[in-house]
Amino acid sequence: MPQHFDAIVIGTGQGGSPLAVRLGENGRKTAVIERATFGGTCVNVGCTPTKAYVASARAAHVARHAAAWGVQITGDITVDLARVKARKDEIIGQSRRGVEKWLRGATNVSVFNGHARFAGAHSVRIEARDGQPAQDLEADEIFINTGTRPVIPTLPGIEDIRYFTNSTLLDLTTLPEHLVVVGASYIALEFAQVFRRFGSRVTVIVRGERVLTREDADFAKSLQDVFVREGIEFRFGANPTRLEALGGRGGDGTAVRVHLAGDAPPLDASHLLFATGRRPNTDDLGLDAAGIEVDKHGLIPVDGELRTKVPGVWAIGDVNGRGAFTHTSYDDFQVVAANLFEAERTGERRSVDGRTMVYAVFVDPPLARVGMSETEVRQSGRKALIATMPMSRVGRAREKGETAGFMKTLVDADTKQILGATILGVDGDEAIHTIIDTIKAGAPYTTLMRAMHIHPTISELIPTLLEGLKPMV
Missing domain, CATH: 3.30.390.30 (FAD/NAD-linked reductase, C-terminal dimerisation domain)
Known part of the structure; x- marks a missing residue:
């Protein structure tokens, strides 16, 4: 027989974790399910680690240019990437452990480790990570907060090379000699500047004619000028057509030749980063069994109160297409919690329909x-x-x-x-x-x-x- 709960939260990101705690505090017997690491994208591979790298990169940049402030530093400024990574890992670890401890200690909250899939509109099967038997849960209310993962383009030769994403690049302990970045939006530019300031040669492949196409052209050009002054190279109007492994030239099998469309000469990279977008983690949740539909991007349509078309099921965070930021995910939690627990008292229901979008690109x-x-x-x-x-x-x-x-x-x-x-x-x-x-x-x-x-x-x-x-x- 399935274990019965009042609520199930799938995912422990910036929306799911506080929602699980709030549900428990309000008397709901709540199950929260995490299949990987606690804290979601932000804590593990997003905001927390990348901003730690941004801080280290800025320290190196300021040290190299200290003379402009009248400060003399002798000798070369070098970056020990292994120590940078160790610092980042400690910051992540503190946050991850904090989230897990918070959830496990929360009132009326039970924590499950494993991969959750819908077995019906209000039932979930958990496939445990450690080989334990699957567990079946059911609840009147289910909240999906499963986040996103990197998009990897389909290119000839990609199966023969070692490439990196924003997640795996954070595992490096030695600096790339030449990092080639495919992409020209927020993640691409943050990593490009960070690794240039660490000391790598960096080339950014831009499919179009400018970076940051979501922004006004004058801002994009101004930021591009900053990057060029720092020594970052751009290839505009470049479309990768084929990838070729370069054997041992990278030292660890990472060297890649990127062939480009037209007459553009190929690029040889010691490391290749794909920063070409992200896709929602919805394709392996068994949503069909629940009658939950997704759009062509894999996003779950929701109304202003973040309810799906299936009564009693909500989608919060990056999977709902209402914003792909930590702060929008947390605001999703606040909207759902307010409508569940405060609307009857206040007579006011909250909605994301009138939300003004805000964000930042954490370049320097x-x-x-x-x-x-x-x-x-x-x-x-x-x-x-x-x-x-x-x-x-x-x-x-x-x-x-x-x-x-x-x-x-x-x-x-x-x-x-x-x-x-x-x-x-x-x-x-x-x-x-x-x-x-x-x-x-x-x-x-x-x-x-x-x-x-x-x-x-x-x-x-x-x-x-x-x-x-x-x-x-």
């Missing part, structure tokens, strides 16, 4: 975005105001010696509501929150423009930026 300087881009505003046809300001006008940026980038904001000319903003510049990932909060509050841009900010900070120039709004033509 970071690029942070909230709401609409200039391109999107122009496509909407609405009457708008626009303002831009170079980071060279920001006193704190000049004092830090980091003036690359600029700010841009867009405002609805009639309602005075901020439509969106992007900041490419030092501490932009923090400064953007003043605009995020203003948008969330539904306040006109004048509220932020008239606020008194602390000097000297990056944020203090945002009111000045808003003072420069002009009609967009």
